[in-house]
Amino acid sequence: MAKYFLNDQFLNSRLGNSSSYTWKSIWAVKDVLTKGLCWRVGTGINISINDDAWVPDAINFRLSSVVNSMRDLKVNALIDNTERIWKMELIKNTFSEEDAGKILRIPLARAPHDDFLVWGGEASGEFSVCSAYKLLQISDENPRAYALQTIYRKFYKKLWLLNLLTKIKITIWRFSWNYLPTKYRKLATNSSCPRCGERAETINHLFRECPVTVEVWTMLSLQNILIAANMDFVQWLTWVFEQLTPQLDGLENRKLVNTRENRSWSCLPREFIKINFDGAYDGKNNFSASGIVVRNEEGLVILSCSETHQGVASAFAAEAVVCRKAVRVGFENK
Known part of the structure; x- marks a missing residue:
């Protein structure tokens, strides 16, 4: 480049x-x-x-x-x-x-x-x-993208919960945003549909108009989903998704597993110390507090301190402040 x-x-x-x-x-x-x-x-x-x-x-x-x-x-x-x-x-x-x-x-x-x-x-x-994607969604220059993300939020939420292979979910998501590399998107000199040769290979033609596609829907006894011809593709896909969801293999059961472990104190190697630190943040007043506890290899507290800080910009900055303080304490007590 x-x-x-x-x-x-x-x-x-x-x-x-x-x-x-x-x-x-x-x-x-x-x-x-x-x-x-x-x-x-x-x-x-x-x-x-x-x-x-x-x-x-x-x-x-x-x-x-x-x-x-x-x-x-x-x-x-x-x-x-x-x-x-x-x-x-x-x-x-x-x-x-x-x-x-x-x-x-x-x-x-x-x-x-x-x-x-x-x-x-x-x-x-x-x-x-992820953050770049969010930036695009709130961009004034791309209001349609944000509108789609808001209007079809339910559609996307249900899509990711379906008990399907991840690659199938991603393919459906690519359908909704017209991200498939069809011939019509200037990736080939001839944009005609390779199956029927009648029209350009657009997303809409590929899934709704091509005779081969229509035949497949008919064989699956799902030809009724081709009725809503006045909808644009994303609206049609959303409607189809609502029609077919009850026939799919349910939603994934996502159970939260408690991974918390009960840990007791274990002795450190000789001449080692352990430093625990944490910070609290008040976003309304841009105020933070930090606390540090230092213990020796037997678990006995050899130093503890707390401090408050004004003009802290964020919770992330509050954690950084106490982390820096803990590192300094470590160097001073090595």
Whole structure:
């Protein structure tokens, strides 16, 4: 792919002329990545205050409004690099109360590091297909996808619970989203149906109109499902699914198994210590509390402590704070 963005990043690439089908498909997801990426603040020298996505709790990770006095400034202008804290007074006097609160909740590392991009759809910052899919569903540019997901929620829920092979379920799901690689989708020069040769091989023709398909439905005594010809394909598939579900082999019985084990204390190897820690989070006030207990190889408590923290952005951040504290305690007592 270097031929398309040589000496540059993928996010700055262009489609170009006479591009391959593979490159067009890859390039099509660039906008999704752009909407889901957010800057993780380090030094702040590479992040534009007004133009870049860098506020994790905000819509699209951006400030709610442009601040003219900060138009040409970077985020490092808001950081006291000596103390590695936000310039609280400057932020409160410059931004709206809502934006100021969100900025002040962004944690700053004690040692400055380079700014870098993370995936905003996951608390860990790592990209996942699941979170990208959710981002597509709520996108204003794809309202039909969200509407389908809402309207046919019952259909999808029942589909995944059917006692069928997983590959069959996935195939049905692909039907509903028109993801099958039919000839009509320009994967072949001749789009005619290979079975009847009468019409183009679309999803609708493949499952409803082709004479071969009609004959199969008839042999199965299910020809009545071809009556609803005025429905679009997804509506028809949903209706068919409702008609056939009672004839299928029931729904999977999903029983929750109690996997909790009763464990008693077991002695550690000599000169080892065990550190237990946990955190609690109050999302309304962005407040967290952490607790740490250190025991020796005999199970005796040799150290315990608790601490509260203000301006914590999320439950994930609260866990990270107490984890960092526990690691520091471990190093100090090794």
